[in-house]
Amino acid sequence: MDIEGGCYCGALRYQAKGDSLFKGQCHCRECQYISGGHPNVVIGMSESGFAYTKGSPKSYRRGDIENPVTREFCAGCGTHILTKAPGMPGAVLIKVGTLDDPSAYGGPQMVIFTVDKQSFHHVPAGVPAFERLPS
Ligand SMILES: [Zn+2]
Numbered sequence: 001m002d003i004e005g006g007c008y009c010g011a012l013r014y015q016a017k018g019d020s021l022f023k024g025q026c027h028c029r030e031c032q033y034i035s036g037g038h039p040n041v042v043i044g045m046s047e048s049g050f051a052y053t054k055g056s057p058k059s060y061r062r063g064d065i066e067n068p069v070t071r072e073f074c075a076g077c078g079t080h081i082l083t084k085a086p087g088m089p090g091a092v093l094i095k096v097g098t099l100d101d102p103s104a105y106g107g108p109q110m111v112i113f114t115v116d117k118q119s120f121h122h123v124p125a126g127v128p129a130f131e132r133l134p135s
């Protein structure tokens, strides 16, 4: 399933070709900053099939932790487009809210980092949930 999307202001546009590798819902503390407080929902796509078709993102990595992820976002409107995680080489984890059609996501296949879950977060029934990452 090829997907297309972009940021809130339209300065960034992207295309991701191929099948999804992963559909997740992440409750980690870091995602709570990015999402506004709720878990993030992401779709993992192959990095080789991903390209920005308009604009180029600003990127950010924390310098104070080991193996930080790289976050790419729009410098103009601040929309967070994707994450590249050292633990998932070759994949880009695209924020579902940036898809032109977020309904294409369908729902998560797994829920991760419930260790940081807040009492007002919801974990969908019947979906495998992990305290951190599945081993
Ligand atoms: Zn933007």
Ligand SMILES: [Zn+2]
Binding pocket: 026, 027, 028, 029, 030, 031, 032, 040, 113
């Ligand atoms: Zn997270």
